[in-house]
Amino acid sequence: MKYTIKIFFSEEDEGYIAIAEELDSISSFGKTEEEALKELKTTISLYFEERNILQN
Template identity: 55%
Template sequence: MKDYHINIFYSEADEGYIADIPDLKYCSAFGETPEAALQEVQIAKESWLEAAKAAGKVIPEPKYRPVIYQI
């Protein structure tokens, strides 16, 4: 099953972690730990998808973004 890519990063300005889903415009969440941010963005994702469906919006397909390391 494909799912949406999630970025999690520390924000000094917010003094916590931000999780965002690039494929879902403006879908992001805050947490004091990376795990908390991930839990919150999962809730935000479900709300985003429900709202988009209710409004008849096109829901983007998840995109796989592999990480490539070069040595």
């Protein structure tokens, strides 16, 4: 499955938000762009694990 990752700075949160809109708008936060992306990749992995469990 292909999906787009968007990363933007949130002044309100004083950090970066990474979001994958095609995956139920899953998002993660980080103090840096790299941290937000790393957290999002972990969240996406957990999302697919849970989805596979529910399908079985």
